[in-house]
Amino acid sequence: MRRGLLIFLVVNLLLLSFLVRSVSTLLSLLIEDAAADAIHRAELPSPNSSLIEHRPQIIPKIIHQTYKNETIPEVWREAQRSCIDLHPDYEYILWTNEKSRDFIAAEYPWFLDTFDGYKYPIQRADSIRYFVLAHYGGTYIDLDDGCNRRLDPLLAYPAWVRRTVPTGISNDAMGSVPQHPFFLRVIELLQLYDRHWMLPYITVMYSTGPLFLSVIWKEYMLDKPIESGRVRILMQDEYNKFSWSFFTHHTGNSWHGKDARLIFWMGQHWMFLTFLGFVLAGIVGFCFWWTYGRVMLLGAQYRYRYTKVPAIISPSRLSSPTRRSRLTVPTLLRRVSFKEDEELGGITETSYELGRRDD
Ligand SMILES: *[C@@H]1O[C@H](CO)[C@@H](O)[C@H](O)[C@H]1NC(C)=O
Numbered sequence: 001m002r003r004g005l006l007i008f009l010v011v012n013l014l015l016l017s018f019l020v021r022s023v024s025t026l027l028s029l030l031i032e033d034a035a036a037d038a039i040h041r042a043e044l045p046s047p048n049s050s051l052i053e054h055r056p057q058i059i060p061k062i063i064h065q066t067y068k069n070e071t072i073p074e075v076w077r078e079a080q081r082s083c084i085d086l087h088p089d090y091e092y093i094l095w096t097n098e099k100s101r102d103f104i105a106a107e108y109p110w111f112l113d114t115f116d117g118y119k120y121p122i123q124r125a126d127s128i129r130y131f132v133l134a135h136y137g138g139t140y141i142d143l144d145d146g147c148n149r150r151l152d153p154l155l156a157y158p159a160w161v162r163r164t165v166p167t168g169i170s171n172d173a174m175g176s177v178p179q180h181p182f183f184l185r186v187i188e189l190l191q192l193y194d195r196h197w198m199l200p201y202i203t204v205m206y207s208t209g210p211l212f213l214s215v216i217w218k219e220y221m222l223d224k225p226i227e228s229g230r231v232r233i234l235m236q237d238e239y240n241k242f243s244w245s246f247f248t249h250h251t252g253n254s255w256h257g258k259d260a261r262l263i264f265w266m267g268q269h270w271m272f273l274t275f276l277g278f279v280l281a282g283i284v285g286f287c288f289w290w291t292y293g294r295v296m297l298l299g300a301q302y303r304y305r306y307t308k309v310p311a312i313i314s315p316s317r318l319s320s321p322t323r324r325s326r327l328t329v330p331t332l333l334r335r336v337s338f339k340e341d342e343e344l345g346g347i348t349e350t351s352y353e354l355g356r357r358d359d
């Protein structure tokens with residue numbers, strides 16, 4: 001085999017294995033149903049249950065929320081009130097831009113450059129929630145989520161996140177004990193995932209948002225964490241829409257900017273978009289491969305030209321490979337190659353074919 005071809009194959013194999021390795025988590029996310037770690041509804045007492053809970057509440061009674069400043073718009077004021085009113089015994093912390101930055105600067109100075117460097121404010125709002133959960137523990141709730149009942153039953157798990165349909169997890173409501181290994185890993189990996197992906201929504205989703213969190217979660221589960229390290233999953237019905245659900249979802253979203261609605265839509269359909277991305281990447285990859293193949297062939301054509309082999313083999317034996325190769329070589333290339341053969345004199349189509357066969 002030619003050395004060029006060998007190198008090409010090896011490089012492609014490496015590239016392919018690298019690609020498969022890097023997207024395997026994404027692909028496996030598509031079929032992850034989170035059943036192994038789901039919080040079963042039978043475990044949760046109903047909102048006004050007479051059942052006496054004996055499970056210790058290990059998550060601290062703190063509710064974290066984020067907004068750019070203290071002036072929360074009217075649309076979310078009601079949702080916020082519903083959580084505060086139901087939990088008078090909980091500590092409530094609103095993480096404004098200024099407060100968030102001060103916190104990072106004081107507690108996680110190694111992250112400050114990344115934090116300041118984020119291009120989109122939503123990335124800071126995303127990342128600060130992981131840091132405060134890892135640091136203080138407690139429950140984080142998005143501003144557009146109101147509370148439908150007290151969160152106490154959820155305090156019995158070392159950490160929980162919310163399942164999204166059809167796949168993955170979200171970062172709009174989650175709880176954790178301080179220093180939980182999952183959230184420690186999340187804050188550790190934020191810097192690594194701080195990359196640009198051309199489109200703002202993909203950048204946001206995959207650097208700090210739900211896609212980022214889902215990927216870390218999926219990889220974290222491979223380690224089969226012990227009970228205290230498990231991340232339990234709040235399923236859709238327990239999240240909202242039912243009388244026993246924990247949250248209510250209020251319309252309007254906390255994403256700002258002129259393409260907020262698009263980003264929000266993208267956020268809800270990230271799985272579809274990821275799939276679309278793979279298909280596009282596949283098409284581009286195929287075109288690249290095809291072009292490369294043509295270019296290699298072109299190079300080969302010119303090399304054969306100089307292989308001066310006398311035409312000693314009878315034309316009948318050559319006819320079939322000739323026809324086959326003619327079919328695979330684009331007309332233009334063939335013509336160029338043959339034309340130059342004519343210019344050189346003595347070298348015929350037959351010798352060209354021989355050179356090719358010997359290779
Ligand atoms: C639980 O009790 C409160 C007040 O006692 C009531 O407002 C609420 O509707 C009850 N919830 C359910 C699901 O029955």
Ligand SMILES: *[C@@H]1O[C@H](CO)[C@@H](O)[C@H](O)[C@H]1NC(C)=O
Nearest residue numbers: 067068069070071072073256
């Ligand atoms: C918060 O930001 C809004 C505009 O985005 C501004 O109108 C409001 O005055 C700010 N509130 C405070 C307390 O600075």
